[in-house]
Amino acid sequence: MTAANRILLGVNIDHVATLRQARGTRYPDPVKAALDAEEAGADGITVHLREDRRHIQDRDVRVLREVLQTRMNFEMGVTEFMLAFAEEIRPAHACFVPETRQELTTEGGLDVLAQEGRIRDAVQRLAQHGCEVSLFIDADPRQIEAAARIGAPAIELHTGRYADAQTPIEAARELARIRDGVECGLAHGLIVNAGHGLHYHNAEAVAAIAGINELNIGHAIVAHALFVGFKQAVAEMKSLIVSAASGR
Numbered sequence: 001m002t003a004a005n006r007i008l009l010g011v012n013i014d015h016v017a018t019l020r021q022a023r024g025t026r027y028p029d030p031v032k033a034a035l036d037a038e039e040a041g042a043d044g045i046t047v048h049l050r051e052d053r054r055h056i057q058d059r060d061v062r063v064l065r066e067v068l069q070t071r072m073n074f075e076m077g078v079t080e081f082m083l084a085f086a087e088e089i090r091p092a093h094a095c096f097v098p099e100t101r102q103e104l105t106t107e108g109g110l111d112v113l114a115q116e117g118r119i120r121d122a123v124q125r126l127a128q129h130g131c132e133v134s135l136f137i138d139a140d141p142r143q144i145e146a147a148a149r150i151g152a153p154a155i156e157l158h159t160g161r162y163a164d165a166q167t168p169i170e171a172a173r174e175l176a177r178i179r180d181g182v183e184c185g186l187a188h189g190l191i192v193n194a195g196h197g198l199h200y201h202n203a204e205a206v207a208a209i210a211g212i213n214e215l216n217i218g219h220a221i222v223a224h225a226l227f228v229g230f231k232q233a234v235a236e237m238k239s240l241i242v243s244a245a246s247g248r
Ligand SMILES: CC(=O)[C@@H](O)[C@H](O)COP(=O)(O)O
Pocket: 012, 014, 047, 048, 050, 075, 097, 104, 105, 106, 136, 195, 196, 218
């Protein structure tokens, strides 16, 4: 494997917590899922502490910070509470995401262009605590340029529109948009990650795009784990994307 065809898998464990919260039990434990994911080859663990706490809870993040062997990617809205929490937790990575209360899942990318000053300050604030920030944005050159302008080291391209495409033509168009976004991000010196809605049938095409550093995948892995177990589900996804990236 060379640097050019290396790809990392960040496993998002939010939806293990969704199942737990549905019944108010102590199980299934997202911390156990994280440790199993690491054993099965995850390169990092992603958690989204939503403002409405619909899945991951503050305590999960605190415990994970103590026990992870790899690194935490902490997804957060850009609010004062979340910034202060991230300063306390000091995750290796934080990913700024947009949030609206009624959404079923993250619907679009962060509008960096509209709030450059605020996001620049937040990126710098966490950088002082050793935290590398990425911005979860659409593959829109104007947003990518804004991310570079404010000094964010990394971006995560929202792959939801590609994942939701209803026809092969639409999927190809969205994939081309992501490919262009990766090129644009790299040209601006950014680390480029991608994620959202990726599953066992659509992740390979994204993994095959030259220059993508990491894919963050959650819902599909948690769903597949019901049938094959968590470690197996992670190992299958890792092998799928590594083999797709090896052909770059
Ligand atoms: C930001 C992102 O794309 C994911 O982390 C997603 O938010 C997963 O959690 P939800 O399903 O709660 O949106």
